[in-house]
Amino acid sequence: MTSNRPYLIRAVYDWIIDNGMTPHLLVDATHPSAVVPTAFVEDGRIVLNVAPQAVHGLQLDNDGIRFSARFGGSPFAVELSPHAVLGLYARENGQGMLFPDEATEDTEEAADKKPGGDDDDGDSKPPRPSLRIVK
Numbered sequence: 001m002t003s004n005r006p007y008l009i010r011a012v013y014d015w016i017i018d019n020g021m022t023p024h025l026l027v028d029a030t031h032p033s034a035v036v037p038t039a040f041v042e043d044g045r046i047v048l049n050v051a052p053q054a055v056h057g058l059q060l061d062n063d064g065i066r067f068s069a070r071f072g073g074s075p076f077a078v079e080l081s082p083h084a085v086l087g088l089y090a091r092e093n094g095q096g097m098l099f100p101d102e103a104t105e106d107t108e109e110a111a112d113k114k115p116g117g118d119d120d121d122g123d124s125k126p127p128r129p130s131l132r133i134v135k
Contacts, residue, residue, distance in 0.1 A: 005099055006062040006082040012097050013050070013060060013088060021090035022051045025065075026098075031084035033064070037071040045086065048078065 016023040025048045027034060029041040036046050048069070050058060055067040065085070068077045089096025 002062070003082065005085065006060070008097060008099070009065070009082055009085055009088055010060045016088070016090045016096065017052070019090070021092050021095075022049060022054075023096075024048065024089055024091050025050050025085055026087040026089070027080060028084050028086055031081065033079070033081035034084045035077070035079040037076050037078075040071055049091070 013023050027036060027046050027048060028044065029036050029038070029046045030044045036048070040046055049055075050067065052058070055069045058067040059065065062082070064079060064081055066077070066079045068075055070076070085099060087096060087098040
């Protein structure tokens with residue numbers, strides 16, 4: 001099956017807007033698909049205000065998120081894959097959703113498919129994602 005992340009991003013975005021709040025995307029700025037203003041990246045992450053009044057031409061598609069916005073007064077075209085999104089939340093109250101690290105899920109699936117199956121000693125576990133709530 002395809003990833004459910006793009007669908008969840010659209011649903012949570014609509015829910016936040018319908019409740020009169022300001023949606024913010026927490027993005028992994030190191031993701032290969034992320035075209036974001038690097039001057040505003042902190043610890044490899046960037047928080048993007050994606051409220052309708054803050055961005056122009058917002059597209060939340062299955063294969064990408066695109067919009068233009070001003071950063072420090074300069075226009076910038078942002079483009080990223082839904083897989084670069086770590087979370088989406090309302091600025092006012094922090095309500096929203098953090099997304100699991102899909103790379104970890106891929107690693108687990110690959111481990112299940114490797115020759116020998118479950119015969120390894122169990123010492124090697126994929127690292128847990130280290131997400132924090134940003135308010």
